[in-house]
Amino acid sequence: EVQLVESGGGLVQPGRSLRLSCASSGFTFGEYAMSWSRQSPGKGLEWVGLVRSKSYGGTPEYAASARGRFTISRDDSRSIAYLQMDSLGAEDTGIYFCSRGYTIVGVKYYFDYWGQGALVTVSS
């Protein structure tokens, strides 16, 4: 059974950093891209970014709102994906979901499994 479990959320002051983890099991982690999306309170889903599998270069892609402040990485030996968030602001408050990115050709990704999410609150 595929399982994705986010951790590392919490209350953080504006301007500070936070790192989320996504521990994965039930599939060969290294063969899949891993993605992060978020949901502000009462709002819709917003894609944050993705890191490709090593087969497709292991490179990241980011939404404009994340580029330059957020870094997505992966540790295939531990089956964990990370979201490092720097210079956080109130607009970054929300639930952060990790998901498994499914692709056939390595350039088109949708998300077939999701974690339950981690709540991040940015406030002084």
Next chain:
Amino acid sequence: DIQMTQSPSTLSASVGDRVTITCRASQSINTWLAWYQQKPGKAPKLLVYKASLLQSGVPLRFSGGGSGTEFTLTINSLQPDDFGTYYCQQYIKFPLAFGQGTRLEIK
């Protein structure tokens, strides 16, 4: 960047009804579209990918269609468990993008 627009924003229907949600892309995305269902406090669940292919385990009353810029998600014979918010997502190119969501309420 590609913008995704869903309609309606909210939909109220009765058990047994057939409902259709529309998703429009700001430019052609061929059939690189997925649909998700999200219930309050829960993670999204993949329903449809490649515009019309049903994810394993999804009930056959769900169906997806369309290509280019206009897409639909249809639920035949609505069931009480189908309440929630539905999102489309384009994945033809980065940045990936979701629609704003359609909230489905059961009367």
